[in-house]
Amino acid sequence: MAYIASHLKTGITHQQRVMRLYRNSLKHLLSWCIEREVWREEALILRDRFDKYKNETNQQKIQKLLETGEAEFESKKHPYPYINPTSPDGSKWERNIPPPPHVLHMLPWEEEWYKEMCDWADGKN
Amino acid sequence: MYTCILFLLVVGALAAGVGGRKLGEKGAGILTSSCLIISLSWSVLIFYEIILSFSTTHIKLWRWLDSDLLTVYFGLQFDGLVAIMLLVITTISTLVHIFSTAYMLGDPHIPRFMSYLSFFTFLMVVLVSSDNYLQLFIGWEGVGLCSYLLINFWLTRVEANKAAIKAMLVNRVGDIGLILAMFGLLDRFGSLEFSSLFNVVVVSAPSSDITLICLLLFIGAVGKSAQLGLHTWLPDAMEGPTPVSALIHAATMVTAGVFLLIRSSPFFEQAPLALMIVTIVGSLTVLFAATVGVIQNDLKKVIAYSTCSQLGYMVVACGLSHYSISLFHLMNHAFFKALLFLSAGSVIHALSDEQDIRKMGGLIKLIPLTYIMVVVGSLSLMGFPYLTGFYSKDLILELAFEQYYLTFAYWLGGFSALLTTLYSIRLVYLTFLSNTNSRKAIFRRVHEGSWNLVLPLIILALGSLFVGYLTKEVVWSFQITFPPIVPVFIKLLPVFLSLGGAALVIVLYFYSIHLFKVPSFIGRMGYTFLYSAWQFNYVLNYFLAKRVWRGGHQISYRTIDKGTLELVGPKGVSNFLIGLTRGLSNLQAGQVFNYALVILIGVAMFIWGVV
Numbered sequence: 081m082a083y084i085a086s087h088l089k090t091g092i093t094h095q096q097r098v099m100r101l102y103r104n105s106l107k108h109l110l111s112w113c114i115e116r117e118v119w120r121e122e123a124l125i126l127r128d129r130f131d132k133y134k135n136e137t138n139q140q141k142i143q144k145l146l147e148t149g150e151a152e153f154e155s156k157k158h159p160y161p162y163i164n165p166t167s168p169d170g171s172k173w174e175r176n177i178p179p180p181p182h183v184l185h186m187l188p189w190e191e192e193w194y195k196e197m198c199d200w201a202d203g204k205n
Numbered sequence: 206m207y208t209c210i211l212f213l214l215v216v217g218a219l220a221a222g223v224g225g226r227k228l229g230e231k232g233a234g235i236l237t238s239s240c241l242i243i244s245l246s247w248s249v250l251i252f253y254e255i256i257l258s259f260s261t262t263h264i265k266l267w268r269w270l271d272s273d274l275l276t277v278y279f280g281l282q283f284d285g286l287v288a289i290m291l292l293v294i295t296t297i298s299t300l301v302h303i304f305s306t307a308y309m310l311g312d313p314h315i316p317r318f319m320s321y322l323s324f325f326t327f328l329m330v331v332l333v334s335s336d337n338y339l340q341l342f343i344g345w346e347g348v349g350l351c352s353y354l355l356i357n358f359w360l361t362r363v364e365a366n367k368a369a370i371k372a373m374l375v376n377r378v379g380d381i382g383l384i385l386a387m388f389g390l391l392d393r394f395g396s397l398e399f400s401s402l403f404n405v406v407v408v409s410a411p412s413s414d415i416t417l418i419c420l421l422l423f424i425g426a427v428g429k430s431a432q433l434g435l436h437t438w439l440p441d442a443m444e445g446p447t448p449v450s451a452l453i454h455a456a457t458m459v460t461a462g463v464f465l466l467i468r469s470s471p472f473f474e475q476a477p478l479a480l481m482i483v484t485i486v487g488s489l490t491v492l493f494a495a496t497v498g499v500i501q502n503d504l505k506k507v508i509a510y511s512t513c514s515q516l517g518y519m520v521v522a523c524g525l526s527h528y529s530i531s532l533f534h535l536m537n538h539a540f541f542k543a544l545l546f547l548s549a550g551s552v553i554h555a556l557s558d559e560q561d562i563r564k565m566g567g568l569i570k571l572i573p574l575t576y577i578m579v580v581v582g583s584l585s586l587m588g589f590p591y592l593t594g595f596y597s598k599d600l601i602l603e604l605a606f607e608q609y610y611l612t613f614a615y616w617l618g619g620f621s622a623l624l625t626t627l628y629s630i631r632l633v634y635l636t637f638l639s640n641t642n643s644r645k646a647i648f649r650r651v652h653e654g655s656w657n658l659v660l661p662l663i664i665l666a667l668g669s670l671f672v673g674y675l676t677k678e679v680v681w682s683f684q685i686t687f688p689p690i691v692p693v694f695i696k697l698l699p700v701f702l703s704l705g706g707a708a709l710v711i712v713l714y715f716y717s718i719h720l721f722k723v724p725s726f727i728g729r730m731g732y733t734f735l736y737s738a739w740q741f742n743y744v745l746n747y748f749l750a751k752r753v754w755r756g757g758h759q760i761s762y763r764t765i766d767k768g769t770l771e772l773v774g775p776k777g778v779s780n781f782l783i784g785l786t787r788g789l790s791n792l793q794a795g796q797v798f799n800y801a802l803v804i805l806i807g808v809a810m811f812i813w814g815v816v
Contacts, residue, residue, distance in 0.1 A: 114563060114635065114714075114721045116642060122722050156723050159733045160502065165558045171503075172558045174362040176313060 094142075101149055102130055104157070111158035206247050207264055207281055210291070211330055213240045218323035225316020233316035234306035237323045241299040244326075248288075248295040255288040256679060263336060263400075270339070277397060282336035286467060289532060289680075290333040290460075293539045296668075297456035298326040300661035304547050305448040307658040308554055318358060322452060325351035329457045333464060338387050338397040341465075345383065345429070348458045349376045355453065356445040368444035375438040379428015379462070386421035393418065403471040411475045419479035422469050423486075430462025430516045433490040437742055439513055443505040447550030450505055454512050455542035460535050463516065466523040467532055474526065484524030488605075488614040490517030495624035497738045499631070504549050504560050507632050510738075511586065512542055514621060521614050522601045530604060533673075533680040534597035540668035541585035541594055547662055548578040552636060554658065555651045556643060562632065567641030571651040576637045578662045583629035585669040587703050588622060593673030598622070602699050607689040615695075622699045626706030634714050 092100075105126055113119035136142050165172035186194060217240030221233040228236060254260050262283040270277040283291075302322060309315050328351055332344025349372075357369035387397060393414050394402055406415065426432070431439035439459065443450055453459065466473065466483070473480055491514050498510030515538045522531035553560055555572055569576045585594040602622070605615035641648055653659060713720070724732060734740060771777065792799065 109723065111563065112721070112723045114639070114642075115718045116640060118719050118722055121719075155726075156729070159729075160736055162502075162561050162563055165560065169364070171560045173364075175359045177361040 094146075097146065098130075101146070101153060102126075105153055108153070108157045108161055111161040206250065207262060207283060207334075208266070210244045210247050210251075210295075211281075211327060211334070213244050214323055214327035214330060216240065218320050218327055221316050221323060222320030225320060228316060230310075230315040231306075233319045234302070237319040238299065238302040238306065240323065241295065241302050241326065244330075245295040245299045248291045251283060252288045252292045255283055256285055261285075265336075274395075275391065275397070277337055277339050279340060280336035281334045282399065283334060286464075286532065287333050289536055290464060291330065293460075293536050294326060294329050294333070294457055297539055297543045298322070298329075298452060300543065300664055301448045301452045301547070303657050304451070304550065304661040305446075307655050308448055308550055309446065314358070318355075318446070321351055321354050321358065322448070325355065325452065325457070329461070332461055336399055338383075338390065338399075341468075342383060342387065345425075345461060345465075346380065348453075348461060349373065349380070349429075352376075352442070352453050352458050355449040356442045358445055358449065362444065365444040368438075368441040372438040372442050375435050376428050379425045379435055382421045382424025382428065383465075386418050386425065389414065389418040389421060399468070406471050406475055409475065411477070415472055416476040416478050419469070419473050419476040420482065422465060422472065423479060423483055426462030426465050426520070427486065428462070429465070430459050430520065431490075431513050432462070432486050432517065432520060433493055434486075434741075436490065436494070436513050437738070437745060440506050440509045440738065443503065443509050447505065447546060447553060450509070451543045451546035451550065454509060455546055456539035459512060459516055460519075460539070463519045463523065463531060463535055466520065467528045470523070470526075470528045473523070480524050480526060482524075484521055484605075484608075484614050487517045487520030487522075487524055488617040490514065491521065491621045492517075492617045492624075493739060495621040495628070497735055498628040499624055500732060500735050501628075502561050502563050504552065504562050504565070504632070504636065505546070507562070507628055508542070508545050508549055511545075511625065511628065512538075514625065515542065515586070517621075518598060518601050518618065521605060521618065525601075525604050525608055525614070527601070527604050529680050530597060530600055533677070534601060536676065536680070537585075537593045537597045537673050540665055540672050541582045544578060544582040544662060544665035544669050545586065547665065548575050548582060551575045551578075551654055551658055551662065554654060557647050557650070559643065559647065562635040564642050564644075565636045566639040566643070567637070567648070568651065569637040571648075572653050574653055574659060575662070576633075578666050579633055579637070581666045581669050583633055585673075587626045587629050587706075588699060589703075590700065591674065593669050593671070596673035596677045599696075599699055603689045603691050603696060606691050606695050619699050619702050623702040623706040623709075626703040627710055630707055630710040631714065634710065639714070 106123055109122050109126065110119050113122060133142075133145055136145070163170045167173060217237045221228065221237050225233050255262065262281075264281040264283075266279045266281065268276070269279040302319065305318065305322065306315075309318055312318065325348060328344050328347030330344075332341055332348060335341040335344060353369045353373045356372055357365050359365050390397060390402060394405055396402055396405075409415070428435045439454065442454065445453070473483070494510045494513035494517060498507050498514065501507045501510060515534070519531045519534050519538070522528070522534060551572070552565070552568065552575060555568070555575070556565065559565065581592075585592040588595045588598040602615055602618045605618055606612060608614065643651075723729075737743070792803075
């Protein structure tokens with residue numbers, strides 16, 4: 081689960097960037113902590129760290145904080161995070177995908193052609 | 206009866222494969238399972254005839270290859286080794302077939318699945334019952350092919366495609382070893398039949414030729430039995446459905462390599478160097494796989510690495526020349542490992558295909574029977590006294606201690622016993638005992654499976670409890686050496702180490718759970734190193750496979766195929782002929798003096814010829 085590619089950082093707002101960092105940090109934290117209670121404690125500490133600077137207005141400092149946070153996330157993220165079975169790369173992902181509709185259903189001209197062929201085979205034409 | 210086992214298995218496979226659409230999901234399941242039940246009953250009779258009545262059977266069916274250099278018959282050889290292997294294969298396969306009828310319910314391709322399972326079993330029986338290396342190789346390749354088909358059963362999954370191709374390619378490396386070994390045997394002895402070869406080799410002196418042949422055979426076994434270096438396909442093969450993992454990775458395919466070592470034991474006895482290498486690779490595999498299994502989070506991968514580790518024990522026993530003990534552990538391992546895999550399947554089935562143990566927990570109250578099964582399988586795997594695994598695993602360790610120059614196999618194996626306990630109890634704790642981390646909607650639907658999901662587990666649990674005790678005398682009777690005499694401390698050390706592992710798990714998971722949060726930098730490095738299986742995939746891909754691929758592309762493809770061969774071959778010939786015909790066609794330009802010149806030359810030659 082890649083966090084966010086550098087070329088995409090420019091396409092999102094600052095708020096989205098902070099939100100993604102926070103959400104991904106929580107998710108990876110859950111992959112590290114086995115017990116929910118331990119995760120809860122760590123999540124509260126994480127929340128405090130984000131809340132501590134929520135009223136910061138200095139743009140340069142905000143930028144630096146965010147970059148530091150992203151670098152910390154990159155270094156501390158779980159190498160093999162939990163993936164939901166039905167999500168991409170999950171254990172059930174792409175299992176028995178239904179065939180595309182054009183395989184199951186004939187187009188109008190195919191139906192016409194099929195009917196003609198059946199008639200020909202039955203000797204009606 | 207002997208040939209009918211093969212016939213029945215292939216009939217079941219073909220009927221389910223070709224007529225699956227007519228038979229339907231239920232019909233295919235019933236047909237293939239019935240064929241397997243009949244094969245199992247015949248295997249029991251064969252076991253009785255061969256092991257208990259001491260009647261070895263050898264059937265020559267037909268002459269298959271006949272040339273000046275080589276004559277090969279298609280024959281079946283049923284001796285003690287084959288009888289035990291047959292019993293193990295058909296028992297596990299029958300139970301896996303029955304289990305699959307419930308586990309795969311709802312899948313749109315059940316007849317294909319049942320057909321693959323039966324065909325796989327058929328080819329495994331071909332492998333073990335063959336009387337020569339060439340026929341063995343058919344079964345060897347056949348199980349490789351079927352493993353590809355079964356791992357890739359959900360063929361719409363890219364991960365399954367990749368895992369299946371990886372299994373196929375890694376196994377090919379081992380297969381090349383086996384092929385070269387067969388060439389070596391043919392060159393050295395002029396035959397590929399077991400009876401001829403073994404009679405000759407026991408009276409021949411040890412030589413470098415035999416050592417080389419043994420090492421090549423061992424490369425084949427390393428590939429098939431997922432030993433260190435060529436093990437990378439085994440954990441990835443967990444992409445297949447869980448019954449496939451139980452069949453392929455517990456009882457049949459991975460044991461083919463160990464079977465090859467046991468079958469070729471007369472050669473290995475003439476090659477002490479090869480035996481030493483076998484022991485070293487086996488003991489390193491035991492330790493490596495156990496360390497990796499300790500921190501895996503995928504339920505099936507924990508069991509897969511455990512399989513890898515236990516196969517290491519079997520290979521160590523072969524390296525120590527105790528082939529019957531290796532066979533004994535193979536048989537015991539088949540029961541408790543199939544039980545663990547099928548129990549894992551039951552858990553995954555109950556949790557709507559969730560495989561990550563981080564999202565499990567608290568299942569003891571909802572699926573208590575499966576919990577008991579996992580505990581029985583794990584205790585047997587750990588070598589808990591008087592359970593099936595105990596009789597063979599501890600014996601292998603004791604035998605390893607006896608070997609003065611390879612005692613390290615004992616210490617590695619002993620330490621791995623601690624790790625085995627560690628990952629087994631961790632698995633039980635995180636899956637059943639800890640507070641649940643499942644989603645509420647999934648957790649509320651958890652329940653035990655139907656009778657065909659539970660019955661195989663109960664039978665395998667009985668096997669995991671009693672098979673070791675009941676058959677120890679039978680297998681020990683094959684042993685020509687005396688039981689080892691080792692100090693009591695050494696005898697008890699594996700048990701103490703296992704207890705130490707259990708204590709460590711209890712301390713870590715029951716009392717120090719708060720330690721499991723984001724680790725330090727060194728902790729993260731260690732975790733990543735172990736989780737990624739010592740970075741073997743990276744090393745093999747970037748330092749070996751990539752260079753071999755690049756070399757293959759530059760040398761084999763561009764320089765030879767598209768370069769030299771094209772210039773000398775089709776393209777060169779075509780260019781030459783095009784140039785020639787173009788030159789000849791230029792002669793026919795429609796100019797009178799050209800024709801006059803040709804006529805003049807013709808007349809001159811005619812006159813010169815007459816004169």
